[in-house]
Amino acid sequence: MQLISTTTVGAGGTANITFSSIPQTYTDLYLLVNIRSGSNNDVLFMRINGDTSATTSMIIEGNGSSAAANSSTTNTFVRFGTITSAASASTFSSGMAYLPNYTGSAQKTVSSDYVSENNGTTAYQTIVAGRFPITAAITSLLISNTGSSLAEHSTASLYGILKGSGGATVS
Amino acid sequence: MPAGVSAWTALANVTLASPTSTVTFSSISGAYRDLRVVFTGGIGSANPSFVINSDTSSTYLWTTLEGNGSASASAWNGNNYGSFANNYIIGYDSSGIVIAMDILDYAATDKHKTILSRGGNINRTVNAVINRWPSTSAITSIQFRSDATNFTTGSTFALYGVSA
Amino acid sequence: MLFPLGLLSQGGGGAAAGSFELISTASGTGSSGVIDFTSIPSTYTHLQIRYTAKNTSTNADLNITFNNVTSASYARHHVLGNTTAISSGNSTSATSISLLDAVAPSTTANVTANGIIDILDYANANKNKTLRAFYGVLQAYTTSRIYLASGFLDSTTAISRVTLTASGNNFSTASRFSLYGIKG
Numbered sequence: 398m399q400l401i402s403t404t405t406v407g408a409g410g411t412a413n414i415t416f417s418s419i420p421q422t423y424t425d426l427y428l429l430v431n432i433r434s435g436s437n438n439d440v441l442f443m444r445i446n447g448d449t450s451a452t453t454s455m456i457i458e459g460n461g462s463s464a465a466a467n468s469s470t471t472n473t474f475v476r477f478g479t480i481t482s483a484a485s486a487s488t489f490s491s492g493m494a495y496l497p498n499y500t501g502s503a504q505k506t507v508s509s510d511y512v513s514e515n516n517g518t519t520a521y522q523t524i525v526a527g528r529f530p531i532t533a534a535i536t537s538l539l540i541s542n543t544g545s546s547l548a549e550h551s552t553a554s555l556y557g558i559l560k561g562s563g564g565a566t567v568s
Numbered sequence: 569m570p571a572g573v574s575a576w577t578a579l580a581n582v583t584l585a586s587p588t589s590t591v592t593f594s595s596i597s598g599a600y601r602d603l604r605v606v607f608t609g610g611i612g613s614a615n616p617s618f619v620i621n622s623d624t625s626s627t628y629l630w631t632t633l634e635g636n637g638s639a640s641a642s643a644w645n646g647n648n649y650g651s652f653a654n655n656y657i658i659g660y661d662s663s664g665i666v667i668a669m670d671i672l673d674y675a676a677t678d679k680h681k682t683i684l685s686r687g688g689n690i691n692r693t694v695n696a697v698i699n700r701w702p703s704t705s706a707i708t709s710i711q712f713r714s715d716a717t718n719f720t721t722g723s724t725f726a727l728y729g730v731s732a
Numbered sequence: 733m734l735f736p737l738g739l740l741s742q743g744g745g746g747a748a749a750g751s752f753e754l755i756s757t758a759s760g761t762g763s764s765g766v767i768d769f770t771s772i773p774s775t776y777t778h779l780q781i782r783y784t785a786k787n788t789s790t791n792a793d794l795n796i797t798f799n800n801v802t803s804a805s806y807a808r809h810h811v812l813g814n815t816t817a818i819s820s821g822n823s824t825s826a827t828s829i830s831l832l833d834a835v836a837p838s839t840t841a842n843v844t845a846n847g848i849i850d851i852l853d854y855a856n857a858n859k860n861k862t863l864r865a866f867y868g869v870l871q872a873y874t875t876s877r878i879y880l881a882s883g884f885l886d887s888t889t890a891i892s893r894v895t896l897t898a899s900g901n902n903f904s905t906a907s908r909f910s911l912y913g914i915k916g
């Protein structure tokens with residue numbers, strides 16, 4: 398597991414965080430984010446290669462009181478989770494996304510989990526399985542939200558994971 | 569382990585050149601503390617499973633947290649194999665399945681082996697699953713089985729070790 | 733053809749310098765209910781704890797504090813599968829991050845609870861400290877659980893100490909907690 402790049406949002410915030418020119422020398426991508434936005438309860442999401450085609454996602458989400466399942470076949474992004482940032486100052490949501498075989502020729506899948514926090518009843522816990530209808534290798538990854546900008550001090554770290562050279566028995 | 573040395577080691581990887589019914593990682597070294605398996609691709613049937621150390625006589629147990637896009641559920645079940653993702657709500661698809669499994673203390677001989685996994689089939693379900701193989705033996709092999717229909721061409725299995 | 737997976741046959745990404753490094757490992761002794769990671773270096777960006785845990789008696793929760801803060805400054809939220817339904821819960825103004833059912837009780841032999849806990853930006857002085865935990869325990873039908881949980885401490889002080897405490901009694905010798913640093 399090797400760090401590719403880390404981004405920290407500066408003063409004034411930013412509309413999105415983009416990892417571009419992602420090296421094609423790894424097998425999988427592993428993303429860690431620690432995000433806050435200026436809006437409460439808005440959605441954090443991912444896009445790859447700048448593409449805005451409709452994606453497919455399956456979602457489980459709890460909100461501190463109840464839990465539900467959801468899905469989407471029309472979003473132009475894959476959802477990461479719900480940010481509850483306005484309730485507690487200086488509090489950032491935490492998430493992980495795993496994008497396997499990102500240089501391969503199949504459509505790109507992602508498995509993620511994401512939690513927001515605050516010292517209140519409502520906070521979100523989200524598990525997502527998603528797919529981008531993109532067969533090209535992933536060369537860029539965008540993280541953004543549906544509300545106002547991503548806040549100062551938000552961070553995102555992208556790692557590359559290289560596959561092993563051992564094999565397996567298949568039959 | 570000395571500082572500055574990676575605790576994450578890539579052990580093995582296979583990309584299926586044709587439809588395949590079983591994939592086995594064998595002779596797994598006990599030199600690590602945890603294992604991670606990542607699967608991507610397609611499963612043509614509803615009950616993909618795994619077997620540890622060729623053990624098909626013990627009763628594996630599992631509990632799920634799952635959603636199918638509109639309904640959520642939790643289930644508990646058992647059989648003489650482990651649930652690769654979820655035997656009940658998962659459907660099948662030729663691609664778009666991603667599953668990450670973590671097996672902590674896989675070589676320990678003082679505990680049963682617990683497998684934490686999450687992922688899903690983007691057309692059918694998202695879930696988190698916990699399995700338990702009721703044996704204190706160290707894990708030396710894991711076989712993934714596709715059930716009635718094969719893992720699809722192009723599917724990949726990757727195995728990693730985490731040191732401690 | 734079989735491919736043996738011994739240490740010598742490891743592929744790329746192993747044994748060289750990487751971004752995921754072991755800091756410390758601690759095991760249960762049977763006579764203590766506390767695992768205390770102290771003097772955590774600030775040279776990483778994120779922390780990860782990978783653990784297996786079993787209690788010497790029936791207590792099942794794992795209480796986590798940072799920097800020995802024990803005031804009512806913590807919160808915890810979770811989504812849970814309990815074998816029959818999923819639900820979500822919360823705890824606020826607490827004296828620790830209490831991960832429910834995160835330690836296997838002694839009632840079922842050889843069963844441990846297992847989990848992976850991420851603490852991102854643990855040394856960042858601009859952020860309150862939070863964690864994300866994916867864990868579970870597989871026992872009998874009525875007592876098996878799987879969780880995605882989060883925790884919060886109302887403090888921006890860099891974390892130099894993480895204390896994991898069984899809600900009662902002790903960690904058995906089958907318990908193991910490993911702390912990793914992730915570079916960022």
